[in-house]
Amino acid sequence: IEIQNFDNKIQDSVLVTYTVDDEFGSKDTSALKTAISDTDLVYLDGGDEFVEIIKIEPLFIFEKKLRIPPSPNLPNYLAISLYPSLCLFEGTSVSVGRGTGKPFQHFGSPYFPKSDYMFVPKPTYGANLPKHINRICYGYSTEKLIDKFNKKGNLLILDWLIESYNITSDKEEFFNSFFDTLAGSSELKQQIKSGYTEKQIRESWRQDLISFKKIRSKYILYD
Numbered sequence: 466i467e468i469q470n471f472d473n474k475i476q477d478s479v480l481v482t483y484t485v486d487d488e489f490g491s492k493d494t495s496a497l498k499t500a501i502s503d504t505d506l507v508y509l510d511g512g513d514e515f516v517e518i519i520k521i522e523p524l525f526i527f528e529k530k531l532r533i534p535p536s537p538n539l540p541n542y543l544a545i546s547l548y549p550s551l552c553l554f555e556g557t558s559v560s561v562g563r564g565t566g567k568p569f570q571h572f573g574s575p576y577f578p579k580s581d582y583m584f585v586p587k588p589t590y591g592a593n594l595p596k597h598i599n600r601i602c603y604g605y606s607t608e609k610l611i612d613k614f615n616k617k618g619n620l621l622i623l624d625w626l627i628e629s630y631n632i633t634s635d636k637e638e639f640f641n642s643f644f645d646t647l648a649g650s651s652e653l654k655q656q657i658k659s660g661y662t663e664k665q666i667r668e669s670w671r672q673d674l675i676s677f678k679k680i681r682s683k684y685i686l687y688d
Contacts, residue, residue: 568591
């Protein structure tokens with residue numbers, strides 16, 4: 466089923482396009498899910514059945530405010546969707562927009578080359594002392610992030626981190642002590658410093674992922 470129906474009255478789910486397998490054949494409906502993986506079951510709005518996702522094709526996500534945000538810095542589904550990729554910047558000299566109207570929906574730094582897109586972090590609710598307070602940060606707009614997110618689908622996006630390190634003028638101070646905690650070890654930091662591409666970094670995860678999937682397979686309750 467190609468699901469391409471975006472009902473903006475829905476308040477509690479990210480709306481995306483899926484390809485799913487359904488024994489009853491094709492029908493127009495919308496698939497709603499707030500956290501997505503290729504092994505999830507997804508409820509089909511307008512019906513009463515669950516179907517297994519066999520392929521995920523996200524097109525875009527709404528910048529819709531949540532009724533009860535999990536954090537002042539995660540005000541909408543866009544911020545939540547981008548958070549897994551952008552949170553690594555918390556261990557660097559790059560601002561993820563805390564202290565602006567778009568936390569975790571854009572990023573920048575005073576140490577980036579000057580560009581047309583910029584923001585200035587100010588004290589706000591949830592960010593009393595944001596990184597680079599009252600300083601101009603040049604960086605990447607929400608539109609740029611959405612465009613990359615849509616192309617990458619549900620993958621963790623490392624391009625932003627790699628490119629930020631390559632263009633920053635403060636390479637010696639780019640990573641702080643928190644980065645290794647966020648990444649789980651010092652390996653990712655060393656790979657970025659050594660000039661690894663995103664493809665090479667993903668390749669370095671392959672064997673561990675294979676081992677994990679073997680262990681995981683014993684606990685899957687459905688085919």
